[in-house]
Amino acid sequence: MKSKNKFAVAAITLPTLMAQPLSVLAVDKQQQDEPVVLETIEIKGKKPIQGGLNKTDLNAEGIKRSQARVQDTARLLEDIPGVSLQSAGGVSSLPIIHGLNDERVKIDVNGMNITSACANHMNPPLSYIDPSNVGKISVLKGITPVSMGGDSIGGTIAVQSLDPVFARAGEKFLLNGRLSSFYRSNGDNFGGSMMAAVANENLRLEYTGSYAESANYKDGNNNIIGSSAYVTQNHAVLLAFKHDNHLLEFRGGQQFIPFQGFPNQRMDMTLNENIFGNLHYKGSFDWGTLDGKVYLENTTHQMDIESDKFNTPAGYNRPLTNKMPMYTRGRNVGYKLQAELPFGEDHLVRVGNEFVSNRINEWWPAVPGTAPMMGPDSFINLNNASRDRIGTYAEWEANWTSELKTMLGFRYDHTMTSTGNVQGYSTMYAAQATPFNGKARNRNFDLFDVTALVQFKPAAMTQFEFGYARKNRAPSLYELYPWSTNGMVMTMIGSAGDGNAYTGNINLKPETAHNLSLTAAFKDTEKNAWEFKATPYFSYVENFIDADRCNTAGLSCTVAAASVNNAANRGFYFLQYANHDALLYGIDVSGRADLYKNDSIGKFAAHTNMSYVRGERTDGNNLYHMMPFNMKLGLDHSLQNWNSTIDMQFVDSKTDVQDIRGELKTPSYILLNAKTSYKWKNLTLNAGVDNLLDKQYYNPMGGAYLGNMYAMSIGSGMATMGGGINTNLPAPGRSVFVGMTLEY
Numbered sequence: 118m119k120s121k122n123k124f125a126v127a128a129i130t131l132p133t134l135m136a137q138p139l140s141v142l143a144v145d146k147q148q149q150d151e152p153v154v155l156e157t158i159e160i161k162g163k164k165p166i167q168g169g170l171n172k173t174d175l176n177a178e179g180i181k182r183s184q185a186r187v188q189d190t191a192r193l194l195e196d197i198p199g200v201s202l203q204s205a206g207g208v209s210s211l212p213i214i215h216g217l218n219d220e221r222v223k224i225d226v227n228g229m230n231i232t233s234a235c236a237n238h239m240n241p242p243l244s245y246i247d248p249s250n251v252g253k254i255s256v257l258k259g260i261t262p263v264s265m266g267g268d269s270i271g272g273t274i275a276v277q278s279l280d281p282v283f284a285r286a287g288e289k290f291l292l293n294g295r296l297s298s299f300y301r302s303n304g305d306n307f308g309g310s311m312m313a314a315v316a317n318e319n320l321r322l323e324y325t326g327s328y329a330e331s332a333n334y335k336d337g338n339n340n341i342i343g344s345s346a347y348v349t350q351n352h353a354v355l356l357a358f359k360h361d362n363h364l365l366e367f368r369g370g371q372q373f374i375p376f377q378g379f380p381n382q383r384m385d386m387t388l389n390e391n392i393f394g395n396l397h398y399k400g401s402f403d404w405g406t407l408d409g410k411v412y413l414e415n416t417t418h419q420m421d422i423e424s425d426k427f428n429t430p431a432g433y434n435r436p437l438t439n440k441m442p443m444y445t446r447g448r449n450v451g452y453k454l455q456a457e458l459p460f461g462e463d464h465l466v467r468v469g470n471e472f473v474s475n476r477i478n479e480w481w482p483a484v485p486g487t488a489p490m491m492g493p494d495s496f497i498n499l500n501n502a503s504r505d506r507i508g509t510y511a512e513w514e515a516n517w518t519s520e521l522k523t524m525l526g527f528r529y530d531h532t533m534t535s536t537g538n539v540q541g542y543s544t545m546y547a548a549q550a551t552p553f554n555g556k557a558r559n560r561n562f563d564l565f566d567v568t569a570l571v572q573f574k575p576a577a578m579t580q581f582e583f584g585y586a587r588k589n590r591a592p593s594l595y596e597l598y599p600w601s602t603n604g605m606v607m608t609m610i611g612s613a614g615d616g617n618a619y620t621g622n623i624n625l626k627p628e629t630a631h632n633l634s635l636t637a638a639f640k641d642t643e644k645n646a647w648e649f650k651a652t653p654y655f656s657y658v659e660n661f662i663d664a665d666r667c668n669t670a671g672l673s674c675t676v677a678a679a680s681v682n683n684a685a686n687r688g689f690y691f692l693q694y695a696n697h698d699a700l701l702y703g704i705d706v707s708g709r710a711d712l713y714k715n716d717s718i719g720k721f722a723a724h725t726n727m728s729y730v731r732g733e734r735t736d737g738n739n740l741y742h743m744m745p746f747n748m749k750l751g752l753d754h755s756l757q758n759w760n761s762t763i764d765m766q767f768v769d770s771k772t773d774v775q776d777i778r779g780e781l782k783t784p785s786y787i788l789l790n791a792k793t794s795y796k797w798k799n800l801t802l803n804a805g806v807d808n809l810l811d812k813q814y815y816n817p818m819g820g821a822y823l824g825n826m827y828a829m830s831i832g833s834g835m836a837t838m839g840g841g842i843n844t845n846l847p848a849p850g851r852s853v854f855v856g857m858t859l860e861y
Contacts, residue, residue, distance in 0.1 A: 169524070169570050170582045170636040171652060173197050175254040177279060182760070182794050183248070185299045185803035185856025188308065188329050188349075190243045190251060194274070198705035198726040199258050199652075201744040203614060204819040204846060206377040206386065207331055207347035209244045211612075213818065214258050215654060216701045216730040216743050217271025219612060220593050221628070223261070225275040227368055227395055228410035232475045234418050234447025236498065236595055238612035239379060239386045243276065245372055245393070247327040247351040249297055249310035252279030258705070259632045259654050260584030263510040263526035263568050264455060264467050270588040270630035270658065281321045281357035281366065282314070291316045296859045299803075303852035304345070306331035314355075323355040333378070333425070333824075336847035337813030343425035343824030344378035344385055362401035369394045378423065380824030381614035381846050384443065385426065388419040405459055411452040418445040426828045441484060441491065441829065443609065448476040467512040467526075475504045477594055481542075481609075489543035490605070496546075498601075498610075500537035502594045507531055510566075520574045528566035532591040532627075535559045536598045546601060553600040553623075560597065562627050564589035582636040592625040596662055596694045602674040607691055608831055613741060614820030615689075615778045616843060618831055619664065620674050622694045626660040647710040654703060661699035663734065663741070664692040666777060688779045688843025689821075689831040699740060703730035719756030725749060731773065741778050745769040745785075745817055761793040771817040781821070781845050786814035803856040811851040819846035 175193060183193055191210040194200045203211040203218055211219050223230070224242040231242040255275040257265060265273045284291035291314075298309035308329030315322055330348040333341045353370035372391040379385055393414040400407050420443040427440060455469035479499040483492035512526035538554045541547065570584040599610050599621035607618035634654040641647045667674040667690075674693045709724040727748035732740030751764035766788040774780040792805030826841035 169260060169572065169584060170580065170638050170650065171258045171260060171584075171634065173256045173258075175256075177252045180248065180251050180254070181801070181858065182792075182803065184297065184310075184858070186301065186792065186805060186807060186852075186854045187248055188306070188331075190246055190248050190276070191241075193248060193251065193254060194256060196726065196749065197256055198707050198728045199703075199730075200256060201728075201747075201818050203742060204381055204816055205241070205614060206239060206244075206379045207345060208329075208349050208374075209239055209241055209377065209379075211238065211241050212243070212274060213742065213744065214256070214272040214274075215656065215703060216732045216740065217630075217656075218742060221269060221271040221590060223266060223269035223273045225265075225273065227276065227278055228397055228453065229393065229395055229412045229414060229449065230451055230473045231414055231449050232447065232477075232504070232593070233595075233612075234416040234445045234477055235386075235420070236443070236445070236479065236599065236610045236612070237379070237382050237384055237420070238595075239377065239382070239384075239420065240389050240391070240416060240418055243274070245351075245391055246276060246278070247310065247325075247329075247349075249295075249312075249327050250278050250325045250351065250353055251276055253277045258652075259634050259656070260568060260570060260586045261588065262512055262524065262570075263528035263566050264469055264512050266566060266568070266586075266588060267471065267508045267510070267528060267530055268473070268506055268532065268564075268590050270590050270628055270632075270656075278325075278353070278355070278368070281316070281323070281355060281359070281364070283316050283321055283357075283359060284318050286318060289317060292861075294861055297856065299854065299856035301331075301852050301854040303807075303849050304331040304334040306334075306852075319359055321355065321357040323357075325351075325353045325355075327351045334849045334852075337808070337811050337850040338847075339850065340847065342380055342822075342847055342849075344380045344382075344423065345824060347374070347377040349374045349377065364397075364399050366397040367395070368397070376423070378425065378824065380822060381616070381820035382611075383422070383426070383608055383616065383823055383828035384420040384441075385423040386419070387421045387423065387442075388417065390417040391415070406457045407455070408457075409452070409454045412450070414449040416445070416447040418447065419443065420445075422828045425825050426823065441481070441609070443479070443481045445477065445479045447478075448474075450474045463516040465514045467514070468510070470509045471507070473506045473508075475594070477502045483542060487542075489545045491542050494540060494542055496542045496601075496606070497539045499594060499598055500539055502534070502536035502598055504532065504534045504591075504594050506533075506591070512568075522572040524568070524570040526566075526568040528568075530562075530564045530566070530589070530591075532562040532564070533559070534562075534591070534594060534597060536594070539600055541601065541603075541606075546603065549601050549603065556623060558598070558623065560592075560623075562591040564591065564627055564629075577642045578640055580638045580640075582634075582638075584632075584634050584636075586630075586632040588630045588632060589627055590630075591627045592662060592694075595621065596625055597621050597623055602667070604691060604831070605829060607674075608829065611692075613778065614846075615741070615780065616821035616823050616831070617664075617689050617778055618691045620667075620691075620693050622673070625662060625694060626696050628661055629659040631657045631659075644711075647708070649708040650706070652705045654705075656701040658699045658701065660696040661734070661740075662694055663697050663699070664777060665695045667691040667693055669693075669695070686831050687841070688781075690777070690779055691831075692778065697738075698735040699732060700735065701730060701732040701740070703728065719754055719759070722753045722755075724751045724753060733773075738777055739773050739775045739780075741775040741780055742818055742820075743771075743773060745771045745773075745783075758796045759793065760795075761791075763789070763791045765789055768814075768817065779843055781843060783815040783817045783819075783845055786812060788812055788814070799860045801858040801860075803854070803858075805854055807852045807854070808848075808850055813850070814848050815845040816848045819848060822846040 310327035510528035
């Protein structure tokens, strides 16, 4: 782990977080009571069905209770059936919905569509917002409305910060804020956050900041897991103005991550700086509502082989003092404009247009003394690579009767991609660079989405929903344009966390998914004492972008024969992205029930969720990273200001693995977790234990453990160069956590 002192200048320490707002705690309490939140702007008529029964909303209160145990925003989703997480760095997990991962899932952060500016996807969209700045998360699985989709086939995750709060009518000022701190025992993980704001009836100025750091975590056998440490801080400001039914918000911010280890990647993040600005307007008119967003985001990203992975191989002919730096600059620009038009009491039309532009430059500086392999020139992987998409959609919701509702949407997206000329470290790469530079590298994709949803409510306690969606995704820049088939270069590229080596495929076709789902929901409408929901689903994906080994007929990558020799490469392979048709199917189940209530001992309730997904290519190969059957059973207790939960998580063994990637099987396991919270006036205390029994286990989505092995090569010389074999990444052992939040 990096020294704490090295980042002392840039860091927000806990004393700093807690000291600044204390002076305003003496503000007149009358000014703090009953702050005004801008009313939700809705069209007149019946409640819209956008998202349907498969939409899950996480509210601010539930998110707040999770912040003491979660630093990675993606982990806020881990209790949603059908959602799993691909392990990565400490704040960079990748969500998977119904077996479809990464860029197949559209992630919207305060209206911004952010694309990873990294060959290994170390900076996914959810890593750019701290959990303390999250007010609401909406997850739509599979059947996604066209107004919330586009360029995705697996679903949508929309993350929003808290809505702005204004002073009451007649009050001059509202001063409010929040202070939080936490400690987690595994990895000596600590940090904190603060929010401070001043507002009158029409204006609000708000600042949010957070800081966290962690050493390497330990597994259930008390072994230190290399390359799992991190340091992160986030800053965000909000300036909001409201007038009648109109709201204008400007959000801007910066992220600074000086270090984040990746135990299932061959590289570590040595810097990630992000700056963004986001302007949002929403308003209500006689004819309906209007919602518009425009944003700009820039990322500076660096990777290298850090100390846990960097052990100079015995007998190697040079000291690798400069390792292997990789630099990336990314930019995202976009807008979205949407209008909702009611027609009578029963019909609503939603129309919109959006534009998303992504630019990436990636180069790897020369390493002195390593020519011609890694010098004397810089290696250019992506040269001003661009991906521009413009989409237009129309959506119609209809309430035919009190029992029957429908939604129908159409969407058209035009995507354009390109990249400039590339070069290798030296002329030894010319045989690969010259043919690539001679190709026509502009690609255009015209894609059409359709979503149809029917809700039927035959009785008060029963509701059914059937949906079909045709969804599309064009290939990403990192799937199309990485050009080198040099084994060492390929080893540095790959977002799957599998330890394999990848090259791009400029001839990739877009993915087209046909998604079907049926949901049956039952609920006690009189006392709200229980509810149950089950959703079986099926997806057929044309031209699913997977991977094949470099010896496969028809592929352009030609690496050494060792690339197909499992013994020589110790379980790792050289791969190229390729299209294959695929099938995915599964089921999500969730339920809850009140068990017992007594004024003296409180209320007891139970909840459960379970999921299963199966994915395979039509050529008979399994898909990668399919979560096996998993189930969570929880017992909840509440008494006045106390809220507590004990849950048991069961995960079946993973046996359906993808041999092409060398994916490893994982054994089944059961985890016990416990947490409690107590609220006293403006103070909330949280405590709990994850993995209560200190179980040694392997997350099926954890990938390969690369955290303490030499990263540079997977070739046949790996054994003498200090490289390890393909093994599962061990998951964290027991962790006790405590947290405190003070609101004023």
